[in-house]
Amino acid sequence: MSQPASHYFVPQPSHWPIFGSAALLLMANGAVLWMNHIGAGPYLLAAGFCVLLTMLFGWFANVIRESEGGAYGKNVDTSFRWGMSWFIFSEVMFFAAFFGALFYIRVLSVPDLAHGLNAEYLYQSFTSAWPSAGPGFKGEFEHMGAWGLPAINTALLLSSGVTLTWAHHALIKNNRLHLNIGLALTILLGLIFLGLQAEEYSHAYSELNLKLTTGGYGSTFFMLTGFHGFHVCLGATMLIVILIRCLKGHFTPEHHFGFEGVAWYWHFVDVVWLLLFVLVYWL
Amino acid sequence: MKVSMKKFASLAGVAASGIGSLFGSTNAWADFQLNMHEPVTEAGRRAYELHNDISLICLAIFIVVFGILAYSLIKHRKSKGHKAADFHEHLGIEIAWTVIPSIILVLIAIPATKTLVHMRDTSEPAITIKATGYQWKWGYDYLKGEGEGIKFLSVQATPKEQIHNQADKAHNYMMTVDNPLVVPVNAKVRILTTANDVIHAWAVPAFAVKQDAVPGFIRDTWFKADKEGTYNGQCSELCGKDHGYMPIVVKVVSAAEYSNWVGEQKKKAAAGDDPAKTWTLDEAMARGEKVYNANCASCHQANGQGIPGTFPPLDGAKIAKAAAQKGNHIGTVLHGRPGTAMAAFGAQLSDTEIATVITYERNAWSNKTGEVIQPADVKAAR
Amino acid sequence: MAHEHALGGHEGQVGHDAHEHHGPPSGIMRWITTTNHKDIGSMYLWFSFIMFLVGGAMAMVIRAELFQPGLQIVSPEFFNQMITLHALIMVFGAIMPAFVGFSNWMIPLMIGASDMAFARMNNWSFWILPVASFLLILSMFVPGGAAGTGWTMYPPLSIQMGMGMDLAIFGIHLLGMSSIMGGINIITTILNMRAPGMTLMKMPMFCWTWLITAFLLIASMPVLAGAVTMLLTDRHFGTSFFNAAGGGDPVLFQHIFWFFGHPEVYIIALPAFGVISQVIPTFSRKPIFGYASMVYAIAAIAIISFFVWAHHMYVTGIPLTGQLYFMYATMIIAVPTGVKVFNWVATMWKGSLSFETPMLFALGFLFMFTLGGFSGLVLSLTAVDVMLQETYYVIAHFHYVMVAGALFSAYAGAYYWLPKWTGYMYDETLGKIHFWLSLIFFNMTFFVQHFLGLAGMPRRVPDYALQFTEFNQISTIGAFGLGISQLLFLYIVLKARKGGKKATAEVWDGAQGLEWTVPSPAPYHTFETPPVFEGHGKH
Ligand code: HEA
């Protein structure tokens, strides 16, 4: 941190971005082939994933090295804050699309199908009620209630927010032990959450006959909770990286944006879950 | 229908009067159609007027703004030694050019609202017709009012040779169908739109009607034509390969003529196929070929080769040759293949039509199975 | 250069390649690994021009087929693939990257920053683009061909498509990633890296337009990503977002798409406004009129743009109240856009005008964009749109705002800044010829399309009734003229790179701003120590 206040760190040329692009190229083509049942698909996808991991390791190692080397001044730190905030905002908008779809299907299209001209000419026996799998769905399914596993999961995630904040305070007070314990607890809660979520999915598939293919309800349920679960995975992975860095003695009470950024992300994932709990499970 | 111009000679004139003609409803260039169709419905006339009015308003604003700019461009040139002034804001004028356009917009919004409210009023129709979009034809069902029960498909009738430039194009090139929609003049006709496969749109400019036909939903629109004649429109939502070949032809006829037409249609329907008939191979092949060309050839092609990568060939296909695949073949045509372009034909085609088209597919080209499928077989598979 | 040494002190920790700091790696590796905003800006610009040629070549296929009624050159399904790829490539591959290129090159220079905030991520934003376009172009060669759905990809048609659709979907995901990263970078750069003294309300207007555009990008691209993700799961994993049988609705896709799509058109338009707002004051030798109201107008346009999307869906069967609301909301956009037009006119008023190529393109922009805006206003009236929706009137409308609007503005910017990039003046005579040819052929191509639309010619058709023949022929001839004229631009740029009259640092005598204080061509590293900005008009 011996930088002159005015100097802004500009990284050297880097080969990591092109690795990233190569990874995306492989992954996109792999996914397309796989979805169209062409043999090479999964291999390409996996190869792309490996390249992506390599790139992430390399790139973040660079960033960590630069950070620990003191290359990032206050200005860079502010940039990181803006960058992370806007990234999270973009994630909010991504989820908004799916919440919008839920709203639309539930409040507009399902009732619309059961009323007026549609009811008169197309779906005489279809009645509008949520959860619904639509007029074409044959068979029975049960919806996922809020007060079993989902409620426990809510409690888990909320407490993980608390433990994370506790860890943050510890970091600021330079209490490394509490920091590490807090982080480890947070990760543990996140992992239990994921386990329970998996349990819930298997319950849905095997006992409730609730599947991705169960009409609008199944689609929105699994896509929303699924993308959320995916984000929990990402968040937990990032927390693990941060924990490792903490154990290695990285971060100072003044300078620890890596920690904070991940914490923001975790809280964002938390808030999404609250919305999910209310809008998908409860109401 | 306005006749299009024959020579390029008057091109210069058009270019010169371009802006003016676009915005006004001048008749000086009657050879060209520079403005909309003359509408034959109240809603159409209102929309037409609205368009003319707003175009004129825009033209006026354009002239004022760019008149001022033109003055500036001529007078305030550096090459004429004009020195730049230094002002860079003026609250009054900035407020003025925020408020004045807002007022103009409100003035436009009033007639626009009224016209729209009129357009959307589908209540109390004399006749209700359902228009179903298929890839790539229209199906019409007369649901209520005189003619109730009439039902037919309407497929483009322009010969393939004309499309592929092997024959001269007729004056109504593209705009012909085998069975036009027939409606009486001065009667409020309500059109319900829906679709079987993808989104289509039912549109006739002269009625100021355009309504998407969304699969799985019913929408409605209406018109009340006050002039007899034949009016054309086209499917107005991209619906795949032959989207461009999905015209709509509406014949507006007098009430008496309409009643006549209804009578004929009823007679035709009564004389329809006997579902209990047992067909011979030759009969079935002849009938099936017609059904095939009207319904299947657009994808699977007249020669049964399909289009590689998009539409599978039927010539030589296992499903159309192997005896064990007969049930599958009938099932595929009846119920379609969800998620692909292969639609369920069970609702559009009768048992006889499906039986004969399957017979045709199993015997045409190199598929000489010799099997004859009977309507009863199809009925059993439904 | 004292700071280089300051940094040198950290070499050991900072990274193994820190010793290369004094110059870029040479050869291809320079371009692949670069973190320099000027290199990346140049790559964006070249990439966008190449994509413009590719997309333009597709437009030529479209126009050639439409020269006559009947099917002569391509099959209907290939025609549909061409319109899809033409639009996707032009919008995402040509116009957007062109303005991102300008932003990369110029924003750090304009605000006195040493580089973009996230220089390494900046490289990645760019290098995702070739991958995405590769996917789009590859889709033409897979079984079934590219998506033949139009760039709007409405289901269920897009559900029917083959694997070309999947490639397009992933292509769009990647384009979205690239845009979001680019947006984050630009927004952060502008918010955090301005030179001391450069307050937000003193920034060049181009930076303002990009600040707000970046916000639009970050807010709307993820929504598009969501929409195509749902499309993907509907296609392959049995979800029913867009399927009535499962309680979904094909129209839901349209809502989500246009919730992205309408802001998208302002993502294209706003940076174009920004360039114009730089060029007009320079060649009027007069500060921009109504700076503050310009800023508010941009912000207003951006915000309103999120609330008007269903004007693309008037005939889908949305209720009357919805139609009315969206009509009113759409009409309102004319007010802030009008403010911008009037301010530009007022900037020229009593200026000391000269008409170099950038100014000509800016004026062309002003005329043509306003015309396109007016046809937009016509379309916004639901009752009229019912007659014009899905006709060539719409095609005419948006090519006025996107070709004579955004593309002309991109040319204005390119001529304006070319001397700063290359160090040489371009050939002014050729530039003017390029402008006049473009203007004339552009109008020849697209003005007549208004008439076609009014007469009822649908868009997205490879064939048409005889009554439409003549105007289509005029349009096609114009389009080929327009296309060939663009090759002139390539020649002008290549020529200016080779040499010519040396450009001064200021380049244009009326030019104001930090970017004109650095030498031409701009050195590889600029403003490593932030300059102190004391306001315009004081050099
Ligand atoms: C750069 C891109 C751009 C821009 C800036 C605009 C600007 C506008 N657009 Fe356009 N539009 C498109 C790109 C763009 N559009 C595209 C790509 C499509 C088609 C997509 C597809 O279907 O494939 C489309 C389609 C489209 C439709 C749907 C048509 C249909 O499919 O049926 C509508 C309808 O309302 C519309 C309206 C408008 C309006 C009101 C504006 C306004 O912002 C214009 C405002 C400007 C002015 C009005 C002129 C200046 C103002 C004054 C001088 C002030 C005084 C004026 C008055 C008081 C009148 N546009």
Ligand code: HEA
């Ligand atoms: C910013 C975006 C943009 C730009 C710049 C353009 C530029 C052009 N567009 Fe495009 N267009 C769209 C966006 C754009 N378009 C969109 C969004 C659609 C809607 C698609 C849909 O319906 O889904 C559309 C649709 C569209 C149609 C309607 C298709 C249909 O509905 O059937 C037409 C028809 O005339 C057309 C024509 C043109 C022409 C002639 C140009 C010209 O300006 C192009 C001029 C440039 C060149 C011609 C390049 C010059 C180079 C060469 C000639 C050399 C050859 C090069 C090589 C061989 C590599 N466009």
Ligand code: CUA
């Ligand atoms: Cu049916 Cu287009």
Ligand SMILES: [Cu+2]
């Ligand atoms: Cu829009």
